[in-house]
Amino acid sequence: MKVAQALPWVAPIWQRLSKQLAEERLGHAILLLGQEGIGKRVLLREFSQRLLCLKSDGQGPCAECASCRLYDAGSHPDLLMVEPEEAGKQIKIEQIRQVTGFVNTTPQRSTNKVVLLGPAEAMNVSSSNALLKSLEEPSGHVTLLLYSHQPSSLLATIKSRCQQYTVNPPNWTEGLNWLGQNSQEASLESLLRLAKGAPLKALALIEQEVHVQYMQFCQDLMDLANSAAGWSAVLAKWKTWDAGVIMGWFYELTLDVQKTQAGVAVEQLSVQELSHQSAKVAANVQYAQLQGFLDKLLQSQLAFKGQANPNPVLLIETLLIDWLALLRQSRQ
Ligand SMILES: [Zn+2]
Numbered sequence: 001m002k003v004a005q006a007l008p009w010v011a012p013i014w015q016r017l018s019k020q021l022a023e024e025r026l027g028h029a030i031l032l033l034g035q036e037g038i039g040k041r042v043l044l045r046e047f048s049q050r051l052l053c054l055k056s057d058g059q060g061p062c063a064e065c066a067s068c069r070l071y072d073a074g075s076h077p078d079l080l081m082v083e084p085e086e087a088g089k090q091i092k093i094e095q096i097r098q099v100t101g102f103v104n105t106t107p108q109r110s111t112n113k114v115v116l117l118g119p120a121e122a123m124n125v126s127s128s129n130a131l132l133k134s135l136e137e138p139s140g141h142v143t144l145l146l147y148s149h150q151p152s153s154l155l156a157t158i159k160s161r162c163q164q165y166t167v168n169p170p171n172w173t174e175g176l177n178w179l180g181q182n183s184q185e186a187s188l189e190s191l192l193r194l195a196k197g198a199p200l201k202a203l204a205l206i207e208q209e210v211h212v213q214y215m216q217f218c219q220d221l222m223d224l225a226n227s228a229a230g231w232s233a234v235l236a237k238w239k240t241w242d243a244g245v246i247m248g249w250f251y252e253l254t255l256d257v258q259k260t261q262a263g264v265a266v267e268q269l270s271v272q273e274l275s276h277q278s279a280k281v282a283a284n285v286q287y288a289q290l291q292g293f294l295d296k297l298l299q300s301q302l303a304f305k306g307q308a309n310p311n312p313v314l315l316i317e318t319l320l321i322d323w324l325a326l327l328r329q330s331r332q
Pocket residue numbers: 052053054055056061062063064065066067068
């Protein structure tokens with residue numbers, strides 16, 4: 001309920017879930033789909049409290065019962081949160097084994113048990129298969145709440161065993177207004193664009209000062225292209241940042257090149273600050289070369305998310321050098 005007031009665009013999903021619960025038609029596994037940063041996890045957090053609450057009025061958790069107090073203290077024994085130990089990394093198979101143990105025991109303080117897991121695409125194939133067992137043989141008192149930012153990366157067998165709900169982001173104006181009420185930051189439009197219209201993502205970018213790094217990233221690429229900076233100095237700066245985030249910006253930049261080649265207007269690009277560079281590359285680089293860069297980028301992202309622990313600075317260095325090569329080539 002609180003979440004539906006705080007994030008009005010998720011209210012329809014909250015109401016649907018509550019109705020299913022009231023009519024005893026709620027599945028034992030729920031999967032929320034939708035882009036990152038629109039409130040799926042926040043919604044499921046509150047819904048898990050609602051499921052565990054001992055005195056709910058049917059609308060939301062009561063916030064007063066013994067279960068709600070445990071929930072607020074962050075120590076509810078009947079709630080298991082399963083998320084990557086580090087942002088952007090995989091959910092480990094040992095974490096899924098914990099789920100199996102958890103669902104096979106009876107509730108301690110509530111009448112139900114809840115597993116909240118996400119993002120579900122952070123499970124690799126072995127973890128997904130391990131989770132399937134819990135999905136296939138549900139215990140009556142257990143509800144699994146899953147969320148995913150990239151449903152196309154999930155095993156079909158996982159999806160088919162869940163009741164699926166798609167959470168839509170707010171429209172642009174609604175998102176911008178919401179952000180304005182929650183942040184004093186200037187340039188909210190550019191932030192919301194960077195967050196692909198997801199308001200919570202935009203707030204997170206502000207809190208982590210990622211948007212400051214993003215503006216610096218754009219400036220550094222412009223300086224490198226004009227030979228106003230050396231790449232080793234730039235790399236020395238970037239190596240203190242989250243390599244996964246930098247790869248994400250290169251990915252958006254590459255998509256901008258493809259969009260430009262397809263005739264998409266500058267206003268529709270993600271990294272508008274570098275539209276000059278994406279236009280240059282789009283005009284002069286062959287399809288196969290761009291595809292080669294994109295393949296390498298996707299491999300770097302996979303390697304970074306995986307458990308092999310590659311050197312992130314080396315991955316970024318390679319991408320930077322390759323991007324500069326594409327730019328240089330387009331000058332000929
Ligand atoms: Zn309660």
